[in-house]
Amino acid sequence: MNTTVLRKDSTRSPAPPPMTAGEERRRPGRALRTAGRVALYVALTGVALLILLPFIWMLISSVKADRDVFTVPIEWVPKEYHWDNFSRIWTDIPLAAYLGNSLFLSVVITFLQVLTGSFAAYGFAKMRFPGRDLLFAGYIATIAVPWQAYMIPQYIIMQKLGLVNTHLSLILLQAFGAFGVFLMRQFYLTIPDEISEAARLDGLSEYGIWARIILPLSKPALASLALLTFVNTWNDYMGPFIYLTDNSLWTVQLGLRSFIGQYDAQYAMIMTGSVLSILPILLVFLLGQRYFVRGIATTGVKG
Template sequence: MSETKMLITPPSPRKRAAGGQATGAGTPQRKIGRALLYVLLIAAAAALLLPFFWMVMSSLKDANSVFSVPIHWIPEIFVWDNYVEIWQKSDILVWIRNTVVVSVGVTFLQVTTGSFAAYGFSRIRFRGRDALFLLYVATIAVPWQSYMIPQFIMLSNAGLANTLWSILLLQAFGAFGVFLMKQYYETIPEELSEAARLDGLSEYGIWARIMVPLSIPAIASLALLTFVNTWNDFLGPLIYLRDPSLWTMQLGLNNFVSSLYNVDYGVLFAGLVISVVPIAIIFLLGQRYFVEGIATSGMKG
C-alpha cells in the first residue's frame, strides 16, 4: 500500500517577521488603551462615590466640624452618638415604616399593571393598538407639575388626601413600566403563546404562567427603578401628606431640619445615611437583573 503524504509549506521568514512585527506593534497600543480606559473608569467611579463618602464621614462629625474650612474628610473624633440621637430626636421609625409601605405598595402595583398592560399591547391584536400604545407612552413627556393640581382636587374630593392611599393610587400606573415590559415581551417567541392557547390556556394563564416567569430580568429592573423613585420622592408626599404620622423619610428629614433652630448637621447626615442604606442594598442585590433587563429590553423596537 502506498502512503499518502501531505506536504505543508512553512511560512517564509519574511511573512513570519511581518506577522511578528504587526502583533508586537498592536499589543502595546492595546495595553495602553485599556490602561487609559481603566483610569477613566476609576476616576468616574471616584467622582460618583465622593459625595456619598463625604455624607458618611459627615454623619460621624460633631455639628461644628461638618462645614469646616478647609474640609476635613476624615473626622478627628468619630461621633457615633449621632446615629443614636437621630432615633431619639425624631420619629425616624415612623418615617421608615411609611416609606416602606408606600415604596413596596407602589412597586407591586406598577409591576402588576405594567406587565399586564404590556402583555395586551404585545400579544393581543385589536384595532388601533399601535396608536393607543404611542399615545400612552407619549404621556411620559408630560411633566407631572402640569396636572398635579387637578389630581390633587380629584383625590381630595374622593376623601383620599392626607392618606397613604393617595400616594399608592397616584403612582399605581406608569407608562414607562408598560414600555419597558412590552419591549421585553417582544423578545419572547410568540410560538410559546400560540402553543399555550392550543393547550387551552387562557390569556390570563399565559401571562401568569409563561410571560411573567420568562421576564424576571425586566420585572426586576422595573421594580428597582420604581422602588428607588418612590423611596426618594419628596414632592408627592409634600402635597398629599400633612399629618406627621404619615410622613415619609424624605419629608420627615426635611421637617427635622426646619423644626430645629440650631440644626445638628451631624445628626441630620446620620439620618441621610440611614435613608440611603436600603436603596444601596437593594440595588446591589438586583444589579445583575437590572443590567440584563435593560439590555434585553432594547433589542427590539
C-alpha cells in the same frame, strides 16, 4: 561517559524557534493595546471616584459636629468623630416610623406598578385589536407631560374623595405608570409570538398565557421595573409633602425636615439620616443587580 552526556543532553528543553517577522511586528501592537486598556481602567476609576465623592462626603459628615460639616476647605478627616449621631437620631425623631412608612409605600407601589405594567404591556405586545398602536402611542405620550401640569387637578380629586393625608392617595396615584408599560412591552416583543400561539392552540386563556408563560420568561424586565419603581418611590419627596400632613404618616424624606428649624439646621443629623435612608436602596440593588443589568441590556432589542 558518552551515554551519560547523551542522557543529560536529551533532558534539555529544545530551544524556542526564532521569532518571525510578523510576530515581531505584532509585539508593539500588543503593548499598545495593554497600555490603552490600563489607561481606560484608570480613567474609569477616576470617573467612579468623582461620582462617589458626594456620597463619601455625606458619609464623613454624618460623624461630624454641625459646625464642621460645611467648613472651607472641606475637612475630609474629622478632628472629632461623633459616632453617637447614629444612636441619637433614633430618639431625636421617630426614624423607625418614618422608615416603616417609606418601606410600606415603596413595597405596595412597586408591587402594583409591576402588576399593572406587566399586564397592560401584554395586551399591547401580544394581543391584536383595532387602534392598539395608536392607543399605546397616546398612553406613552403622557410621559412627556410634566407632573406639575396635572398636580393641582390630582390634588383636587383626592381631596373630594377624602383621601388627602392618607397613604392610599399616594398608592392610587402611583399604582399605574406609562414607563413601566413601555419597559415591559419592549421586553415582551423579544419573546417569540409562536410561544403564545402554541399556548392558545392548547386551550390556554390570555390570562393563563400571561401568568404561566410570559411572566416567568420576564424576570429580568420585572426586576428592572421593580428596582426603578422602588428607588423612585423611596426617594419621593414632593408626593408625601403635598398629601401627608400628619407626622405619623411621614416618610423618611419628610422626616429629615425635622432637623431644619427656622434659623438653623442640624446638618450632621441630616447627613446621618441620609446615610441610613440609602441603606435599604443599596441592599435592594445588590440583591437584584444581576437581573437589573440583564433586563436593561435586553429591553428594546427585538429578536
